[in-house]
Amino acid sequence: MLTLTCPNCGITAEETEFHAGGEAHLKRFGPGSSDSDFEKYLFMRENPKGVHFERWRHVYGCGKWFHAARDTMTLEVFGTYTAQTSTVPQEIIDKIQDRRPDWQVSAAP
Numbered sequence: 001m002l003t004l005t006c007p008n009c010g011i012t013a014e015e016t017e018f019h020a021g022g023e024a025h026l027k028r029f030g031p032g033s034s035d036s037d038f039e040k041y042l043f044m045r046e047n048p049k050g051v052h053f054e055r056w057r058h059v060y061g062c063g064k065w066f067h068a069a070r071d072t073m074t075l076e077v078f079g080t081y082t083a084q085t086s087t088v089p090q091e092i093i094d095k096i097q098d099r100r101p102d103w104q105v106s107a108a109p
């Protein structure tokens with residue numbers, strides 16, 4: 001079972017209290033961008049077996065969005081942080097590297 005902690009209100013709950021919002025830290029492309037960049041922004045997503053950075057919304061709580069770093073295979077959560085954070089916090093990168101020594105920092109968004 002996946003258990004997440006909302007960084008906005010501090011409540012820890014099962015995933016049924018939250019709603020998954022897809023990949024975190026997408027670079028947005030709009031009018032004026034190339035067709036290739038716009039296509040990647042709209043349709044192409046990472047689907048790793050391992051460390052992944054995702055968006056979640058606390059739908060049955062405060063209603064706010066946040067980011068989570070977790071392992072898609074083991075459901076281990078490395079940490080959560082607010083949606084206003086544009087890069088992965090260093091303490092979460094350190095935690096991932098402690099637990100997954102083979103993981104490359106360059107894979108962080």
Ligand SMILES: [Zn+2]
Pocket residue numbers: 006007008009010011058061062063064
């Ligand atoms: Zn919350």
